[in-house]
Amino acid sequence: MPKISVSKRKERKRLILQAALEVFSETGYCSATIDDIVKKANISKGLIYTYFKSKEEIFLDLVEYWQEISKKDNKELNTDKDLKDKKLSEGLLILWDSIVNQWTSENLLFARIQYEFWLESSRNPELQELMKDKAKASLQSIEKLINEGNIKIEPSMAAAFSRLWWSQVDGLVAYFISHGTTPDGEEMKRIREIIKHMCEFLDKTEN
Amino acid sequence: MPKISVSKRKERKRLILQAALEVFSETGYCSATIDDIVKKANISKGLIYTYFKSKEEIFLDLVEYWQEISKKDNKELNTDKDLKDKKLSEGLLILWDSIVNQWTSENLLFARIQYEFWLESSRNPELQELMKDKAKASLQSIEKLINEGNIKIEPSMAAAFSRLWWSQVDGLVAYFISHGTTPDGEEMKRIREIIKHMCEFLDKTEN
Amino acid sequence: MPKISVSKRKERKRLILQAALEVFSETGYCSATIDDIVKKANISKGLIYTYFKSKEEIFLDLVEYWQEISKKDNKELNTDKDLKDKKLSEGLLILWDSIVNQWTSENLLFARIQYEFWLESSRNPELQELMKDKAKASLQSIEKLINEGNIKIEPSMAAAFSRLWWSQVDGLVAYFISHGTTPDGEEMKRIREIIKHMCEFLDKTEN
Amino acid sequence: MPKISVSKRKERKRLILQAALEVFSETGYCSATIDDIVKKANISKGLIYTYFKSKEEIFLDLVEYWQEISKKDNKELNTDKDLKDKKLSEGLLILWDSIVNQWTSENLLFARIQYEFWLESSRNPELQELMKDKAKASLQSIEKLINEGNIKIEPSMAAAFSRLWWSQVDGLVAYFISHGTTPDGEEMKRIREIIKHMCEFLDKTEN
DNA sequence: TATGAATGAGAATTCATTCAT
DNA sequence: AATGAATGAATTCTCATTCAT
Numbered sequence: 060m061p062k063i064s065v066s067k068r069k070e071r072k073r074l075i076l077q078a079a080l081e082v083f084s085e086t087g088y089c090s091a092t093i094d095d096i097v098k099k100a101n102i103s104k105g106l107i108y109t110y111f112k113s114k115e116e117i118f119l120d121l122v123e124y125w126q127e128i129s130k131k132d133n134k135e136l137n138t139d140k141d142l143k144d145k146k147l148s149e150g151l152l153i154l155w156d157s158i159v160n161q162w163t164s165e166n167l168l169f170a171r172i173q174y175e176f177w178l179e180s181s182r183n184p185e186l187q188e189l190m191k192d193k194a195k196a197s198l199q200s201i202e203k204l205i206n207e208g209n210i211k212i213e214p215s216m217a218a219a220f221s222r223l224w225w226s227q228v229d230g231l232v233a234y235f236i237s238h239g240t241t242p243d244g245e246e247m248k249r250i251r252e253i254i255k256h257m258c259e260f261l262d263k264t265e266n
Numbered sequence: 267m268p269k270i271s272v273s274k275r276k277e278r279k280r281l282i283l284q285a286a287l288e289v290f291s292e293t294g295y296c297s298a299t300i301d302d303i304v305k306k307a308n309i310s311k312g313l314i315y316t317y318f319k320s321k322e323e324i325f326l327d328l329v330e331y332w333q334e335i336s337k338k339d340n341k342e343l344n345t346d347k348d349l350k351d352k353k354l355s356e357g358l359l360i361l362w363d364s365i366v367n368q369w370t371s372e373n374l375l376f377a378r379i380q381y382e383f384w385l386e387s388s389r390n391p392e393l394q395e396l397m398k399d400k401a402k403a404s405l406q407s408i409e410k411l412i413n414e415g416n417i418k419i420e421p422s423m424a425a426a427f428s429r430l431w432w433s434q435v436d437g438l439v440a441y442f443i444s445h446g447t448t449p450d451g452e453e454m455k456r457i458r459e460i461i462k463h464m465c466e467f468l469d470k471t472e473n
Numbered sequence: 474m475p476k477i478s479v480s481k482r483k484e485r486k487r488l489i490l491q492a493a494l495e496v497f498s499e500t501g502y503c504s505a506t507i508d509d510i511v512k513k514a515n516i517s518k519g520l521i522y523t524y525f526k527s528k529e530e531i532f533l534d535l536v537e538y539w540q541e542i543s544k545k546d547n548k549e550l551n552t553d554k555d556l557k558d559k560k561l562s563e564g565l566l567i568l569w570d571s572i573v574n575q576w577t578s579e580n581l582l583f584a585r586i587q588y589e590f591w592l593e594s595s596r597n598p599e600l601q602e603l604m605k606d607k608a609k610a611s612l613q614s615i616e617k618l619i620n621e622g623n624i625k626i627e628p629s630m631a632a633a634f635s636r637l638w639w640s641q642v643d644g645l646v647a648y649f650i651s652h653g654t655t656p657d658g659e660e661m662k663r664i665r666e667i668i669k670h671m672c673e674f675l676d677k678t679e680n
Numbered sequence: 681m682p683k684i685s686v687s688k689r690k691e692r693k694r695l696i697l698q699a700a701l702e703v704f705s706e707t708g709y710c711s712a713t714i715d716d717i718v719k720k721a722n723i724s725k726g727l728i729y730t731y732f733k734s735k736e737e738i739f740l741d742l743v744e745y746w747q748e749i750s751k752k753d754n755k756e757l758n759t760d761k762d763l764k765d766k767k768l769s770e771g772l773l774i775l776w777d778s779i780v781n782q783w784t785s786e787n788l789l790f791a792r793i794q795y796e797f798w799l800e801s802s803r804n805p806e807l808q809e810l811m812k813d814k815a816k817a818s819l820q821s822i823e824k825l826i827n828e829g830n831i832k833i834e835p836s837m838a839a840a841f842s843r844l845w846w847s848q849v850d851g852l853v854a855y856f857i858s859h860g861t862t863p864d865g866e867e868m869k870r871i872r873e874i875i876k877h878m879c880e881f882l883d884k885t886e887n
Numbered sequence: 888t889a890t891g892a893a894t895g896a897g898a899a900t901t902c903a904t905t906c907a908t
Numbered sequence: 909a910a911t912g913a914a915t916g917a918a919t920t921c922t923c924a925t926t927c928a929t
């Protein structure tokens with residue numbers, strides 16, 4: 060019989076993870092201190108060690124938290140039920156628009172932590188596995204969209220398209236991170252045109 | 267009056283920067299220690315402080331060093347004099363091929379340091395300026411290629427295309443970093459097809 | 474008005490002290506944690522502080538508990554009513570045998586805590602007083618045995634003998650602690666022979 | 681080419697170990713802090729970690745240092761060349777006297793660290809091995825004395841005697857530790873008499 | 888009473904930087 | 909110039925003790 064309920068505890072764990080997400084994103088995993096996190100989470104230094112047994116465990120658990128949040132965000136994107144009735148390229152463009160719309164300054168935090176994870180995963184096999192899973196899920200969401208369309212695309216081509224699609228997105232995110240801002244509206248419009256053209260590749264590639 | 271010649275000193279500075287590049291890339295800026303660097307550079311701990319006044323200065327100076335090396339690499343790519351006589355989309359594809367060919371495991375080092383810089387630059391305005399310059403130069407190299415072609419493309423569209431082009435590249439690099447490997451050959455072929463299609467956008471977009 | 478009866482409380486206090494004895498003996502006073510103790514005593518962390526006001530107090534109170542247990546053990550030894558009718562040296566040997574028989578692995582616990590106390594008492598005057606009392610009682614039990622015998626021994630010689638007698642015992646206990654085992658049976662037999670000889674010293678030393 | 685010579689380094693290592701010996705003896709291994717040691721050794725906190733990689737390593741290395749010192753002390757005892765010409769019991773008494781004479785308050789430090797080691801060795805197998813070796817050497821020094829005498833004693837009896845001899849010594853040391861003082865002179869004299877009697881056991885036990 | 892969550896002072900260890908040689 | 913020993917501030921983590929329930 061725990062003194063605080065299981066749900067309270069879970070709630071607080073999320074609170075700490077959210078604080079950790081912000082701190083790690085702002086400062087970087089290694090530079091960030093436990094002090095920073097507990098201060099942001101408004102708890103004492105000792106308490107955090109009843110939730111996580113080390114700084115590294117916070118980081119690793121954070122991946123899962125981040126994935127949950129991302130999944131939720133993506134679900135919001137995908138629940139647009141009309142997507143399936145549109146031409147495939149139109150559906151992809153709608154998705155693209157909603158992703159781009161996420162790139163607000165609050166989401167810079169999210170963008171950074173992803174790259175933080177990617178960099179770390181290149182040195183930490185455990186993390187790498189986690190990140191591969193996440194990547195696979197993202198890829199599959201596009202593949203699914205493609206495969207569910209009216210046009211029959213070869214699966215391997217759908218996979219390649221999906222990879223390239225996310226590469227564009229991730230590359231623009233990298234720009235967003237390093238410059239602190241997205242390309243201006245005019246430029247984004249033109250980029251969208253090219254993306255549109257790229258998506259139309261699928262319309263023509265019927266298997 | 268220095269006891270070693272100016273050129274010797276420059277030479278050694280580069281040696282240290284190369285060591286730092288490797289160490290920072292392998293370990294990350296914050297986790298890396300001065301000891302790691304001096305050991306790799308084969309110099310004493312005290313000596314490095316006659317070249318750089320702090321760890322941060324090494325990191326900042328490294329950007330310039332890294333840019334030089336990158337530029338040299340890019341020059342090798344661009345010296346293909348025939349590019350201009352080809353169709354624009356073909357020229358871009360050739361460039362793409364040569365970039366992709368660089369992604370060997372030795373170059374993972376380079377890929378990682380770039381993202382290390384990008385992440386840091388999002389927290390360090392001085393670094394951000396440096397990275398913006400570098401990005402601009404990369405963008406312009408594509409824009410120039412486009413503008414020098416036979417087809418007249420609106421400059422702003424050339425810029426947007428260039429941005430998207432590099433986003434793809436950077437996104438694939440991110441994949442390379444996080445997965446430790448590039449997509450397999452078959453997939454890269456298919457990606458190339460889509461890239462080709464995307465480049466052909468330009469052929470049709472005469473101003 | 475206490476919610477649990479005084480006797481229940483005493484009973485539980487002993488329970489805690491027994492747990493503390495085991496934990497302190499296994500881990501050492503300083504290394505042992507309150508958590509270890511409450512876990513072994515099956516009570517909550519908060520509760521222990523209603524019985525003892527600090528870790529140190531537990532340790533100090535433990536001395537008394539340990540002395541009680543020891544006394545009980547010794548009583549069992551001394552209740553051999555025939556001792557007095559034997560020759561003094563024989564009586565001492567019988568006592569020696571019964572002490573040696575106690576040195577089983579379960580009693581390693583007891584042996585260790587004694588030395589734990591002794592070491593601490595060399596730094597803590599309060600503890601030192603407690604331990605001196607205990608030592609005195611042990612000494613006197615032998616002195617009494619000697620003085621009650623038929624042979625008249627000078628009191629100061631009885632005291633000296635008693636001291637040496639316990640020194641042997643304590644020294645063998647130290648061996649037991651540090652080696653995790655007593656000398657083997659054959660060796661103990663030979664040691665006993667020498668002890669016997671030593672005890673015979675008294676038979677000849679009539680005042 | 682080290683900046684300080686190998687011998688200077690060794691010298692300082694001994695200095696640190698001496699400081700550690702004092703601190704661990706005064707405070708106990710677990711309670712003692714690195715700060716205490718570096719303060720006593722008059723060095724900075726960081727420096728000690730260039731000599732030892734952890735507090736535990738200091739403790740373990742200390743065993744060796746302590747054994748060296750003890751060996752030196754024992755050598756001084758044993759170099760008494762006349763021992764061999766005396767009766768065995770007389771030789772043992774002379775040795776006993778010189779050991780007892782060591783028990784001055786400066787040597788309380790030494791006495792305590794020995795018991796500190798013994799207690800710890802009951803929890804740490806690595807340490808236990810080291811301490812067993814030391815014990816064996818001590819035992820053998822007495823056995824050798826016995827075996828080199830004119831009287832032929834059965835080896836196993838020599839071993840048992842040696843064990844008991846040291847038990848007495850160690851038990852008196854335990855008294856010394858816990859009481860902070862040795863028994864008074866008069867008592868020691870009487871103890872000596874009994875010891876003498878015990879040693880005479882050997883004179884009569886010719887094989 | 889009883890619980891165990893919460894606190895924060897304190898300990899070990901690391902490492903950028905300085906300094907004596 | 910060059911070395912690497914020396915420093916000590918900063919960081920992670922532990923745990924005795926307190927406190928709200």
